Amino acid sequence: MAKERPVVAPDGVVVGGGLSKKEIRKIHERNMNQEEIAYLRRKEAIEKVWPIARFFILFGLCFIILYPLIYMVSCAFRAQDDMNDPTVMWIPRHFTLKILKQTMDAMDFWPTFGNTLLLNIGCSLVQVVTCAITGYGFARFRFKGKNLLFALVLMQILVPSQIIAIPQYMEFRYCLGLQPLIEKLDPALGAKFNLIDSPLTMYLPALMANGIRAGLMIFIFRQFFRGLPKELEDAAYLDGCGPFRTFVQVMVPNASSSFLTVFLFSVVWYWNDFYVSSTFFTQNKTMALMLKNLNTRLSLVLFNSATVEISPREQILWMEAGCLLAVLPLLIMYIFLQKYFTEGIERSGLVG
Amino acid sequence: MLKMPYEKRKGLYGYGFIALWLVGTIIWFLYPLLESLRYSFMEVRPEKGGMQGSWIGLDNYIYVFTADQNYSKYLVSVLIETAWKTPLILIFSLFIAVILNQKFKGRTFARAVFFLPVIIATGPVYSIINGDISKSGAASAGQFSTMFSTDLMGELFQFIGIYGLSDKMQTIVETVSNNIFGIVWSAGIQILIFLAALQNIPVSAKEAAQMEGATAWEYFWKITLPYVSPMILACLIFTVIDSFTAPDNLVMGRVLDMQSDWQYGHAAAMAWIYFAIVLAAVGIITAILNMFIYYEVE
Numbered sequence: 001m002a003k004e005r006p007v008v009a010p011d012g013v014v015v016g017g018g019l020s021k022k023e024i025r026k027i028h029e030r031n032m033n034q035e036e037i038a039y040l041r042r043k044e045a046i047e048k049v050w051p052i053a054r055f056f057i058l059f060g061l062c063f064i065i066l067y068p069l070i071y072m073v074s075c076a077f078r079a080q081d082d083m084n085d086p087t088v089m090w091i092p093r094h095f096t097l098k099i100l101k102q103t104m105d106a107m108d109f110w111p112t113f114g115n116t117l118l119l120n121i122g123c124s125l126v127q128v129v130t131c132a133i134t135g136y137g138f139a140r141f142r143f144k145g146k147n148l149l150f151a152l153v154l155m156q157i158l159v160p161s162q163i164i165a166i167p168q169y170m171e172f173r174y175c176l177g178l179q180p181l182i183e184k185l186d187p188a189l190g191a192k193f194n195l196i197d198s199p200l201t202m203y204l205p206a207l208m209a210n211g212i213r214a215g216l217m218i219f220i221f222r223q224f225f226r227g228l229p230k231e232l233e234d235a236a237y238l239d240g241c242g243p244f245r246t247f248v249q250v251m252v253p254n255a256s257s258s259f260l261t262v263f264l265f266s267v268v269w270y271w272n273d274f275y276v277s278s279t280f281f282t283q284n285k286t287m288a289l290m291l292k293n294l295n296t297r298l299s300l301v302l303f304n305s306a307t308v309e310i311s312p313r314e315q316i317l318w319m320e321a322g323c324l325l326a327v328l329p330l331l332i333m334y335i336f337l338q339k340y341f342t343e344g345i346e347r348s349g350l351v352g
Numbered sequence: 353m354l355k356m357p358y359e360k361r362k363g364l365y366g367y368g369f370i371a372l373w374l375v376g377t378i379i380w381f382l383y384p385l386l387e388s389l390r391y392s393f394m395e396v397r398p399e400k401g402g403m404q405g406s407w408i409g410l411d412n413y414i415y416v417f418t419a420d421q422n423y424s425k426y427l428v429s430v431l432i433e434t435a436w437k438t439p440l441i442l443i444f445s446l447f448i449a450v451i452l453n454q455k456f457k458g459r460t461f462a463r464a465v466f467f468l469p470v471i472i473a474t475g476p477v478y479s480i481i482n483g484d485i486s487k488s489g490a491a492s493a494g495q496f497s498t499m500f501s502t503d504l505m506g507e508l509f510q511f512i513g514i515y516g517l518s519d520k521m522q523t524i525v526e527t528v529s530n531n532i533f534g535i536v537w538s539a540g541i542q543i544l545i546f547l548a549a550l551q552n553i554p555v556s557a558k559e560a561a562q563m564e565g566a567t568a569w570e571y572f573w574k575i576t577l578p579y580v581s582p583m584i585l586a587c588l589i590f591t592v593i594d595s596f597t598a599p600d601n602l603v604m605g606r607v608l609d610m611q612s613d614w615q616y617g618h619a620a621a622m623a624w625i626y627f628a629i630v631l632a633a634v635g636i637i638t639a640i641l642n643m644f645i646y647y648e649v650e
Binding site for chain 2: 036054152162322327
């Protein structure tokens, strides 16, 4: 302020342009009491020290977060000898792609990757659409038993999947109890009625808004749709839209960023899911399963026998390379779409 | 159809919108949930066409507490860990959110890094980098954790030069530092939720505080905390739910062991006890917190 126009000090002297900042401040301080000066000084000191402290705190914590990733990269390009060389901490002495290639073989990387990607994107797309429809139903309509049903959604968020996994397994194994009936009529056909190992174990729940963490998605969509103005809806109704057309043509375009966020999270959750896929898949290849079984698969690929034990210290190399391979697609996605991950939550109306 | 009052007709459409979910929930959630509750009171064995079994009342629950050597031990240790880790995670994430809400160079980068664990921590990768691969039978679990955090802290100490200053201090610092990995890695979503809440603090409140000469400390307690308090509850619940699925959760690990051992009755009883205790705890905490939470608009 002092720079732009002359400041009139109380004793009538006009100060301004010619004076340095320090002198202006002195004149300002002349009019303050002791307490105000102390407050300002303290504030100034904090303003100088805090950025440095903040830098160290953030730098340290960022390092903790990034450490495993850095270590993965460092390990993935090492030769085996480097693991037994105490002078190698971060930078490998012998750069090699051998470990990475072997790990890719053991994980059957490209087919696994394709399979996982297809399953993830398929399930996520289906689930986002069904969850949005459900969320909209909870947000914009009044009907009997709504609160009770919404409590059910909250239950879905809270109940750990371990509790319901075994009964679900039975449902898939015997096709909701249909299998024994069909087997009685035709044993050959009955034997085919087994959903275990079929991607349908993922698709069916997703199709009915009951996939991985569907409760949370319904909740997010409900919060979002509740925040949209009511006039939007009324205008559409007046123009003769039915509720479903209103949803598709008026509400959905407004929710595009919300859709993208939920979709991205869904992809991440499906990608990382190990529990559900390991319960329902025995043969199907997903990235998380491959990584979990990397140990045995490695011995098979490297030594043609599942029982050979690789030295634990050297095994780290393959495990870390496997981690890197499993995380890399997510990381790339995150780097390009980071904005939608972080801003999405803020905008989705989960808060406020 | 047309004779119906408008509101009622609209309500019917509401049922239409949630119908798909409702059917799915009955098939994939409600039925399995009740079924698993039923298992916990039964001696079950898998047979062709489904689970067969006989009703044995509370025997499974009694067995779990009296005959199973590990369960009560695991349950207590997991509950204690959740009890001290959850508040620590909340405090930490609020602290980080306040810092990340300030303006400085590299803020976007820092935010991206702090949120990074969210996309990794739910997967098996986390259990590997966290040094827990015992499930797959690898002998190298210890190797990982020594490689990972303990050693690193020791080296840092050596570098700073206070290594060996006092053994006690070192153990305290080391336990905290070993856990800080877990805390930082499970705070991503919470940081984000708090950050969003912080950005919702009205500018007028900030200005008023400045006019009155509030220090940063006072500002935090009188302005920041009341405004983010509704989100504390959300973060608390989120943290607790996340701890269910944490790969190093001993109770859930035990449940899985029992399941792969075909002891579904015992597994169901274990899972239900754990779930009931946590649900009750969350309920009580919610009730207590609700007395202190400040809602701007009632």
